[in-house]
Amino acid sequence: xxxxxxxxxxxxxxxxxxxxxxxxxxxxxxxxxxxxxxxxxxxxxxxxxxxxxxxxxxxxxxxxxxxxxxxxxxxxxxxxxxxxxxxxxxxxxxxxxxxxxxxxxxxxxxxxxxxxxxxxxxxxxxxxxxxxxxxxxxxxxxxxxxxxxxxxxxxxxxxxxxxxxxxxxxxxxxxxxxxxxxxxxxxxxxxxxxxxxxxxxxxxxxxxxxxxxxxxxxxxxxxxxxxxxxxxxxxxxxxxxxxxxxxxxxxxxxxxxxxxxxxxxxxxxxxxxxxxxxxxxxxxxxxxxxxxxxxxxxxxxxxxxxxxxxxxxxxxxxxxxxxxxxxxxxxxxxxxxxxxxxxxxxxxxxxxxxxxxxxxxxxxxxxxxxxxxxxxxxxxxxxxxxxxxxxxxxxxxxxxxxxxxxxxxxxxxxxxxxxxxxxxxxxxxxxxxxxxxxxxxxxxxxxxxxxxxxx
Numbered sequence: 001x002x003x004x005x006x007x008x009x010x011x012x013x014x015x016x017x018x019x020x021x022x023x024x025x026x027x028x029x030x031x032x033x034x035x036x037x038x039x040x041x042x043x044x045x046x047x048x049x050x051x052x053x054x055x056x057x058x059x060x061x062x063x064x065x066x067x068x069x070x071x072x073x074x075x076x077x078x079x080x081x082x083x084x085x086x087x088x089x090x091x092x093x094x095x096x097x098x099x100x101x102x103x104x105x106x107x108x109x110x111x112x113x114x115x116x117x118x119x120x121x122x123x124x125x126x127x128x129x130x131x132x133x134x135x136x137x138x139x140x141x142x143x144x145x146x147x148x149x150x151x152x153x154x155x156x157x158x159x160x161x162x163x164x165x166x167x168x169x170x171x172x173x174x175x176x177x178x179x180x181x182x183x184x185x186x187x188x189x190x191x192x193x194x195x196x197x198x199x200x201x202x203x204x205x206x207x208x209x210x211x212x213x214x215x216x217x218x219x220x221x222x223x224x225x226x227x228x229x230x231x232x233x234x235x236x237x238x239x240x241x242x243x244x245x246x247x248x249x250x251x252x253x254x255x256x257x258x259x260x261x262x263x264x265x266x267x268x269x270x271x272x273x274x275x276x277x278x279x280x281x282x283x284x285x286x287x288x289x290x291x292x293x294x295x296x297x298x299x300x301x302x303x304x305x306x307x308x309x310x311x312x313x314x315x316x317x318x319x320x321x322x323x324x325x326x327x328x329x330x331x332x333x334x335x336x337x338x339x340x341x342x343x344x345x346x347x348x349x350x351x352x353x354x355x356x357x358x359x360x361x362x363x364x365x366x367x368x369x370x371x372x373x374x375x376x377x378x379x380x381x382x383x384x385x386x387x388x389x390x391x392x393x394x395x396x397x398x399x400x401x402x403x404x405x406x407x408x409x410x411x412x413x414x415x416x417x418x419x420x421x422x423x424x425x426x427x428x429x430x431x432x433x434x435x436x437x438x439x440x441x442x443x444x445x446x447x448x449x450x451x452x453x454x455x
Contacts (some may be wrong), residue, residue, distance in 0.1 A: 043094070043097075044094045044095055044096050044097040044102070046095065046096075092106075092184055092244060092245060092248045094248075099252045099255035099256045099259075100167070100256055100262070100263055102252050103167065103249065103252035103253065103256065104164065104167060104169050106245060106248055106249050106252060107160055107163055107164050107167070107169075107172075107249065108164070108169075108172045109184050109185075109245065110160050110242075110245055110246065110249065111157060111160045111161060111164070111171075111172040111173070111174075112172070112174060112175050112176045112185075113176070113184070113185060113242060113245065114153050114154075114156045114157040114160060115157050115173065115174070115175040116175045116176055116185075116189050117150075117153050117202075117205070117242075118150050118153035118154050118157060119150075119175070119191070119399040120189070120190070120191060120192075120198075120202075121146055121147075121149055121150035121153060121202070122146075122147065122150045122387065122397075122399075123191040123192065123193075123396050123397065123399070124146055124192070124193060124194040124198060124320070125137060125145075125146030125147045125150060125194075126387040126388060126390070126391065126396060126397065127192075127193035127194055127320040127321050127323050127391060127396060128146070128194060128319055128320050128321075129318075129319060129320065129321060131317075132301050132302075132319045132320075133301075134300065134301040135294065135299055135301035135302075135319070139151070139380065139384075141155065143282070143286035143287055143289075143290050144290060145290075145301075146194070149286075149287055149290060152282060152286075152287070156279050156282075156283075157173075158360075158364075159275055159276075159279060160172075161173070161360075161364045162364060163272055163275075164364075165364055165365065166263075166264070166268070166272070167263050167264070168263055170365065170407065171360070171361050171364040171365060171407070173357045173360060173361050173406045174401065174405065174406070175189070175401065176189055184245055187201045187204075187205065190325060190326060191325060191326050191327065191396060191398070191399065192323075192325045192326075193313075193320035193321060193322065193323045193396070194294075194319060194320040195309070195313070195320065196232060196295065196309040197232055199291055199294055199295040200229045200232035200233050200295065201233065202287075202291045203229060203288060203291035203292050203295050204229055204233060204241070205241055205242055206241070206242060206283045206284065206287040206288040206291055207241055207243075207284065207288050208241075208243060208284040208285075208288065209241065209243060209244065211226060211288070212226045212229060212230060213226075214226050214227060214230075225292065225295075225296065228295075229295065241284075242280075242283055243280050243283060243284050246276050246279060246280045247280075249276060250273060250276060250277075253269050253272060253273055253276075254269075256269065257269040295309075297309060302319075305317075321391045321394065322394070323391060323394060323395060323396045324337070324394065324395060324396070326398075327346070327395055327396055327398045328398045328400055329343060329346035329347040329349075329350050329398050329400055330400060331343075337393075337395045337398070339393045339394070339395065341393055341436060342390055342393035342394075342395040344433050344436060345386050345389060345390055345393075345433075345436060345438075346386075346390060346395060346397060346398055347429070348382075348386060348426065348429055348430060348433065349382075349383055349386040349387065349390075349397045349398075350398065350399075350400050350402075351422065351425060351426040351429060352378050352379075352382040352383045352386070352426055352446075353383055353397075353399055353400075354402045354406070354422060355375075355378050355419065355422045355423060355426060355446070355449065356375045356378040356379055356383065357375075357402070357406040358402075358406045358407075358408050358415075358418070358419050358422065359371050359372075359374055359375040359378070359419055359449070360372070360375045360406075361406040361407050361408075361415075362408075362412065362415050362416065362419060363375065365407075365412070365415075366412050370452060371452070374445070374448065374449040374452055377445040377448070377449070378445060378446070378449065380445075381440075381441070381442035381444075381445040382426075382441060382442065382445060382446065383397070384440075385438040385439070385440040385441040385442075386438060386441065388438065388440075389438040408422075416453040416454070417453070419449070419453045420449075420450050420453035420454055423446050423447075423449050423450040423453065424450060426446055427443060427446050427447065427450070430443055430446070431443075
C-alpha cells in the first residue's frame, strides 16, 4: 500500500514501522479531499494519486462532483461524502485497479490474519489452568472453546490458501508480527495469556459491523458491553474487523465475475462467495458470541464465577498462567525463554510447527491430501503435548516464524526432500532430549511423515 515510514512526537505516537497513508502527506486541503473521495469511490489509491498531477482534478467543483457520483464496485461503505480521515472510517484502501491483483493482495492479507489469530488463540488456550480445561477445549472444531475456535481459524486459513491457488497464485502461510497494513489488521500481534484485555481485542476483531457503535446498540446490555470493551481496549481501539476485509474480497469477486478470460467462471465465483460468507458468519456470529461470553465471564467453564477477571493474574483462581509475552526460542533474541528445560521443548515445538506449515504449503500447491493428514498429525501428536507442558515452566510455545519461509523447494520433489530433512532434524532433537519429552509426545507421527516424503 502507499505509505511512508515516519516517526511522530509523543502526542501522536505510532508503531515505528506503521505506515501513514498518502493522504496524510498532502497539505493542500482540496487536493487531499479529492484523493480521499476518489479512494472512497473504489478507485485504486495510486490511480487517484496520479490524477493529482492534473490541477483540474483537484478544484472544489470537481471534488463535489466526484463525491456525489455513483460509487464503483469495491468502493468503501461510507454514509456521507463528508469524509474524515480514512483511518477513522475503518475502510480498506484499494491498491490496484486490476480486480484480480487486488483480490490476490486482499487474500494474502486474509491468510496472514487468519494465521495470526489462530496462533494467538492457541497460545491463550494453552495458557489456561487445569480447572478451566473446558474453556481451553479438547481438539474438536467447535466454537465453544479456545482450541475449537483456533481450529476453525485454521480451516479459514486453509480455505483462503485454496482460493489463492484456484486464482493461479501460490499459498501464503506467513503471518504478521505487527500491522504493516493499519487499514486491514485490527491490532498489534501479541502472544499473551488469556485475559480480559486480550479478550477485548478478540471480541472486537470478530464482531459484526457496528456492534461497537454505541449509538446503534439494540438494548442497554449491548450498549454496556460495547462500552466495557472499548474502555478495555483503550489506546488499542481500532476501527477494523476481520469481516470488513472479507467484504472487500466479496466486492473484488463481483468485479471479476464475467470478465472474459478471467481467472474464475461465474459458477466458481458463486462457490467462493458462498465459502467466504460462511467464514464471515462463523466469525461474526459463533466466534463473536463465544468471546463475548468469555469476556463477560458467562462461559460454563467459569461455573458462575463472574468476578474471575477481577482477580490478580497471580491468584491461583485466575483463569490463566502468568506467562511471558511474545516468547522466542531463538537464542540471544529479545524475550528468549530463559529456563533451559523450557527452551529445548520450545525449540522442538518450533521444529514441528515449521514442519506442519511447510507440509501444508506443499499440500496446497500439489493437492496432496495425504500431506494434509501428516500436517494435522504434527499438530495433534507433537505440537499439542509440548504446548501443554510448557506453562509449568512459566513459558508458552513461541510459534517463532521461520526465516526460510515455508515454500522450501524449487519443485515438489525437492520440497518433499527438504520437509523430510526437517523431520529428521526434529526426530534427532527429540531423541537427544528423550528424558524431557512430554508423556503424550509421539515420535511415530514424524517417522511416518519422513517415510511419506521419501516415497
